[in-house]
Amino acid sequence: MDNQFYPTPVSLGVKAFNKFKNRRITRLLEPQAGRGDLVDVVHELASGRYSKVEVDCCEIDFNNQAILREKKYRIVGHDFLSYRGACLYSHILMNPPFASGVQHVLHAWNLLFHGELVAILNAETIRNPYTKERRFLVDIIEQHGSVEFVSEAFLSPDTQRKTPVEVAIIHLEKESNFKAEFIDNLKKEKVEEGMRADDIEVPKDLVVPKSKIQNMVIAFECAVEAARSAAKANARANYYANMLGRSITDETTNCHDSESCVKSVTSELNEAYLKLKERAWSSVLRSTEVLDRLSSQAQKRLESEFASICDLEFTVENIYGFLQGLVEQQGTIQIEMICDVFDMISKYHPENRAYYQGWKSNQKHRVNAYRVLMTRFIIPANRRDYYSWSNSLAWDDQQMFTDFDKVFAMLDGQHHKTPYGVVNLFCDKYKELSSGERCSSDYFDIRFYPKAGTFHIFPRRKDLIDRLNRIVGKHRAWLPQSDQDGSTGFWEQYDKAEVVTRRMDLSRLNSWRLNHGSDGEKEREASKLLEQHEMALERLGIDFDGSNAITDQRDDERQIPLLKAS
Incomplete structure (x- = not known):
């Protein structure tokens, strides 16, 4: 203590x-x-x-x-x-x-x-x-x-x-006695009134330090000092103006005494200071090129946390602490981005899933895991009505596909600006795509049906889809951390998840209740899913008993391999 x-x-x-x-x-x-x-x-x-x-x-x-x-x-x-x-x-x-x-x-x-x-x-x-x-x-x-x-x-x-x-x-x-201060300043101004412009000492230009961070702090401090001078100058102007009395047509009063001048300066400077600090911290974030690499959802998460960062004083020490925190969180941020894209494809569009029995089996029902289809998945447009009259990709869909390309470039070890992305494809070949032609970006073949408002996406790199599935599976404890763990039957039912899912009768399964319903609804739907999955395994001759999976594996024991930024 x-x-x-x-x-x-x-x-x-x-x-x-x-x-x-x-x-x-x-x-x-x-x-x-x-x-x-x-x-x-x-x-x-x-x-x-x-x-x-x-x-x-x-x-x-x-x-x-x-x-x-x-x-x-x-x-x-x-x-x-x-x-x-x-x-x-x-x-x-x-x-x-x-x-x-x-x-x-x-x-x-x-x-x-x-x-x-x-x-x-x-x-x-x-x-x-x-x-x-x-x-x-x-x-x-x-x-x-x-x-x-x-x-x-x-x-x-x-x-x-x-x-x-x-x-x-x-x-x-x-x-703070503004009245005395203003009179002193007025006397000073009168004394200096006859000075020639050449006699006024102009502050020297800022010497740019070797450290860009130090330069940012110096610029911030200069901006704050200028804001402080401006706030005081405005208060002085209002004070002197009110000494002359109100205009006949002006019913308002400003800064008519020392106390109101203090409030005016305090309010103006505090507002200016907080805005400057927010801009300064934003400049630090932009200089790291982090925002450019983040998906739209990851940017929103960072922005929500960024508000608390902006509360900190803008100093060299605090900036280094912030940057160090970004470095330490980089692996977590990347995992979250991968999970975001995985969920965009699968969580809200169950027809894009291939089910398997997860490694973590401490829940009552073991079919709580799924993969993204390797061959094709269908994504509905965010704004179907937009495509009835437009000849370009809607903004929300641009954001979605930009996120797709950023994550797949990350999985590929590439900078996200290097590959030819889906948004670029729509810019170049919107007419062909809207006519139903199949066109290619670096990571996907795309077919677009504007009337139906759907995008049919065919992954060109099955190794990247596999890596996406495995990273999410390990992160969510659906898969063991090592491919050496697990029985032969476990990995067979995982590898053949698409074949197994096609043999399942999912017509009576309510996917919404399975994921978003009450506990009772989730349990009933999970029971149906497990029954169908085990029947499909039996039909295909896959010998896998769910008890082979490790039970009660805790989330805090997971060791997730981090991806390296390019």
Whole structure:
């Protein structure tokens, strides 16, 4: 256990939160969030009173970060002492490690733009200011706030980790006096008014570092600083304009006092900062060429996860961490892409399946596995009505076939842009295809029937279809990880799955209930399927007893071989 980690008791958190004079929180920072004990108090006391409270968290411990994410809290940084986030916080609430409490509070004070700060520190930090930093903090408290000493705060019944230490609850208020700032700037502008343009020092062009990542961070920081200047300039303009009074036809007012100017700058800069950060992280992702390689479904999954990445501060360290995570997840992403295409072909179109009895047999019914047909499968168009008047491939179908080509290129060890794909084929030979001709891309022969709204697809590379089936089978524990495992009968019924399926009477089988029905419906349909499969095996003379399959094989024991990106 971390000797510096003392979860904040609820009673102490409430006491600290109640120090805030202004309860209208626009954006709050918790610099050392731990497991979210203090943030939970904010969520409980502040949410629902006014508009939604935006809370940002920093937390250095990765285990605690996982807990915070489960609680749906936004993590913007790891080590708070190196955090330089540009958001303008109206409130900061913190219970930092006692050993470095002074450093945390001083850093938070520097980050605070205009608002309040409440911190829980060891009382000895304030009572015994023997260092320069402690004396500086005491001076700030005397000028901008107050302190309350609380004994036995970590001995209350709701304390997870008890200690008799006395604490100090510090409350600070920071104001940005726009009126004084504007007057100072006005004087400065008047002094510089007579300067010639040649006398103004123009910032030197950015020196492009060797690292592209460092260059991105520098550009981001410059953009944020420009946004900060623009927000202040807009507020100043509105302030001066309102000093002149309203126009006869203008009933609106903007920035008529210092407080409204603060709100204006805070709102404008926070919005600009978040947009810049999203663009910056997007540029990192685009630079890796990852998006270009992903299927449409994989892109959607990454985009849903990308929102949490955009919460992080845009720093070199965080970028490297993000890229490392992409590298570590690459194998998983590829497996998911392969499964997506497999399901597009088979899951929603049962007539494209060939059934076999799966290796994992801990369920009541063993026919829970299937393969994609090796010779031909039929895919309905996503928009049948579109082809009654159009002479091009519909957008949804373009996406589908692009995903097909990306996955088959991956299975073939090729870059997805190298092969001649299905979308290229439709661009070049739409007239021939819509007339029923069979035309070829690198991986498929295609026949298209616009009136019926169906694509008949004939795989040209049976080895790639076999690899697709085996990768999905192993991933879903339908097949053993090694081809050496399993009886001769098991592999015979797998290899002859198409022949066996043709001998099965599936006319009474309800495929929808088998896959999407209630537990009872699934069980009844699975019983029919198993009966038909075993009868077909008997007719073909395939000697396979389902008990030969390994039982109770757990998902977390699977070892999936990863594909190498080209």
